[in-house]
Amino acid sequence: xxxPRSQRATAQPQVEPRSETTKFALKQDExxxxxxxxxxxxxxxxxxxxxxxxxxxxxxxxxGYYFPKKDDLAAACVLRTIARLNVLIDEAVQEATAQxxxxxxxxxxxxxxxxxxxxxxxxxxxxxxxRALNTGNFDRVRVVLVDMFRRLxxxxxxxxxxxMERHSRIARTALLFQLALSVPRWVQGRIxxxxxxxxxxxxxxxxxxxxxxxxxxxxxxKLPNGWTPDERxxxxxxxxxxxxxxxxxxxxxxxxxxISARLNVSKGAFYHHNDAKDDVVARCFERTFAIxxxxxxxxxxxxxxxxxxxxxxCQALVDVQAGARPLLRxxxxxxxxxxxxxxxxxxxxxxxxxxAGMISDGIAEQSIRPIDPMIASELLLAAVNSASELSxxxxxxxxxxxxxxxxRPLFVGILKP
Numbered sequence: 001x002x003x004p005r006s007q008r009a010t011a012q013p014q015v016e017p018r019s020e021t022t023k024f025a026l027k028q029d030e031x032x033x034x035x036x037x038x039x040x041x042x043x044x045x046x047x048x049x050x051x052x053x054x055x056x057x058x059x060x061x062x063x064g065y066y067f068p069k070k071d072d073l074a075a076a077c078v079l080r081t082i083a084r085l086n087v088l089i090d091e092a093v094q095e096a097t098a099q100x101x102x103x104x105x106x107x108x109x110x111x112x113x114x115x116x117x118x119x120x121x122x123x124x125x126x127x128x129x130x131r132a133l134n135t136g137n138f139d140r141v142r143v144v145l146v147d148m149f150r151r152l153x154x155x156x157x158x159x160x161x162x163x164m165e166r167h168s169r170i171a172r173t174a175l176l177f178q179l180a181l182s183v184p185r186w187v188q189g190r191i192x193x194x195x196x197x198x199x200x201x202x203x204x205x206x207x208x209x210x211x212x213x214x215x216x217x218x219x220x221x222k223l224p225n226g227w228t229p230d231e232r233x234x235x236x237x238x239x240x241x242x243x244x245x246x247x248x249x250x251x252x253x254x255x256x257x258x259i260s261a262r263l264n265v266s267k268g269a270f271y272h273h274n275d276a277k278d279d280v281v282a283r284c285f286e287r288t289f290a291i292x293x294x295x296x297x298x299x300x301x302x303x304x305x306x307x308x309x310x311x312x313x314c315q316a317l318v319d320v321q322a323g324a325r326p327l328l329r330x331x332x333x334x335x336x337x338x339x340x341x342x343x344x345x346x347x348x349x350x351x352x353x354x355x356a357g358m359i360s361d362g363i364a365e366q367s368i369r370p371i372d373p374m375i376a377s378e379l380l381l382a383a384v385n386s387a388s389e390l391s392x393x394x395x396x397x398x399x400x401x402x403x404x405x406x407x408r409p410l411f412v413g414i415l416k417p
Contacts, residue, residue, distance in 0.1 A: 028066050028076075031056055033122040036077045040123060043334030044074055044132040045251050075137035077125040082141075082148050084124065088112065089151045098415055101155040103203060106180060110199040113184045127181070128331035132250030149393065152177055156415075163417055170394045171405040172414050175383060179206060179410070182382035185330075186352075201372045202379065209413035210359070210376055212369045215307040218408045220315035223298040227316060229291045229325065235273050236287070237263055243284045243328045247388055251281070251335035281328075281335055288327040289347045292317060292384075296354045306362035310355070311411060314384055315403045321387040322402035329385055352377045383407045 034055040038047050049070050053063045067073035092105035115121040130141050153173040156164065164172075183202055209216070241262040245254035256277055260270045299313035321327050333344045355377035362368030383406065390406045391397050397405065409416070 024066075029122075031058075031063055031066055031073065032076050032080055035073050036081075036123045036125045039074060039077055039125055039129060042338075043251065043331075044070075044129050045335050047074060049073070071134045071137050074129060075133055075141055078127060078130055078133075078141055079144060080122075081125040081127065082144050084112070085109070086148055086151060089148070089155070093151070093154050096158070098156050098158040098161050099207060101158070102176065102207065102415065105152075105155060105176075106203050106206065107199065109180050110183060110195075110202075114195050117184075124184075126331060126334075128329070129250070131248065149173065149177075161415065167394055167397070168405060171390055171397075172409050174386075174390055174393050175406055175409055176206070176414060178386040178389070179379055179382055182378065186378045198372075198375060201375050205371055205376055205379055206410070206414050208369075209409075209416065210310075210368055210371060210380075210411045211307060212366055215305065215367045216412050218311065218404060218411065220311040220403070221302060221304055221308050223295065223312055223316050224301050225298075227295065227298045229294065229320065235283075238270065238273050238280065239284050239287050240325045242280045243287070243326055244324075246281070246284070246332050246335075247326055247329050251332060278336060278340075281332055282340060284328040285333070285344050285347065289351060291320060291327060292351045293354070295320075296351065296358070299358070305367040306358055306365055307367035310358045310362060310368070310380075313355075313358070314380065314407055314411075317384045318387045318403040318407050319399065321384060322390070322399040326388045327385065329388075348381070352381050355380055379410060383410050 031052060035047070035052045038051050038055070042051075047070055049063045049067070050060045052073065053060045056063065063073070067076065088105055088108040091108065092101045095101045095104050112121065113124065116123055127145070130138065130145060133141060153169060155176075156169050156173060161169075179202075183199070238259065241259045242254055245258055245262065248254075249258075254277075256267055256270050259280075260267050263269075295313045295316045298316075299309040302309050302312060304312070317327070330344075330348060333341050336344065352374070356373040359368055359371070359373040359376050363370055363373070387402050387406055390402050394405075
């Protein structure tokens with residue numbers, strides 16, 4: 001989920017595109033469906049009206065009759081997805097308890113994604129594209145996105161959660177949604193009962209956490225030798241600035257001019273250290289994987305339980321992600337050429353498997369309760385990668401508090417104190 005930018009003027013959204021006739025509305029819907037597929041495949045960078053036209057039997061000008069600019073069409077894709085999610089949230093809030101509400105929303109969302117995967121319903125757009133929209137469309141979508149977040153937060157507004165303070169409720173709402181959004185990426189290919197099993201194992205971890213009862217305290221040890229990423233080179237400075245901007249504004253917002261301006265250097269200096277912008281994105285991912293791997297290896301050197309090793313690695317990585325030198329979010333892979341993306345997915349799979357190994361060892365020593373290690377590692381990685389977005393929803397949160405507010409609930413259970 002893309003967080004709202006700060007200090008933006010807002011305008012009342014026009015959620016529904018104009019509809020003069022039923023035929024007009026049906027064609028609009030067909031175009032939005034085709035456009036959503038293109039967005040999922042190519043991101044906003046590779047998204048064109050011509051490509052959408054080729055998939056709907058129209059000429060480019062024909063698509064332009066319904067949506068004059070590609071940004072307008074991209075916004076319509078996101079708005080339709082938000083409207084569909086609001087239906088699921090509004091149904092879930094009818095349940096009496098927070099656990100029943102969260103369970104219903106989670107199951108309904110994953111059932112929707114299963115139907116999408118089977119071709120029974122139109123695709124769901126990535127909300128990560130919100131940050132790449134132009135100012136006018138961003139402001140329209142932002143109002144609707146914030147309203148959806150408030151609806152989702154109401155799932156946790158029940159009498160039995162009276163102990164939960166506002167800042168904790170906001171953090172757990174953001175975590176719940178990011179975890180749900182992460183599932184379709186790694187559950188792909190599962191069908192029938194296998195899909196149902198994966199979804200139920202996921203919900204079990206979300207509600208009950210990872211730790212065995214006696215290890216549920218959150219006191220992460222420090223990684224050995226004062227661990228911190230070594231990023232003193234000039235190229236590292238460019239990669240950090242590029243990562244910050246891509247996470248904040250998407251690929252298009254992270255222009256060479258903005259990256260250079262953030263470092264107070266010329267465009268010439270940028271090209272002295274980097275061949276092209278796409279090359280920078282690829283190197284940002286390399287940097288991200290190197291940092292995660294280094295933290296995992298450092299945690300393995302601790303003389304501690306595997307529970308402590310796991311939370312130590314996560315605490316260190318969240319401190320990086322919530323600080324001034326964040327890791328690159330997975331959605332940025334859509335900006336890369338199609339032939340470069342499989343390597344990014346393999347690298348994400350590799351770091352996920354390392355976490356799964358730590359979890360398996362913890363299960364063996366009983367510091368971690370019996371859960372599916374691969375599913376738990378995917379959820380854990382999703383929480384770490386999205387930690388930088390908490391500050392957009394919870395103003396004034398300190399970087400050092402992000403791990404305990406945002407990631408700890410995954411370890412102990414999202415509804416537990």
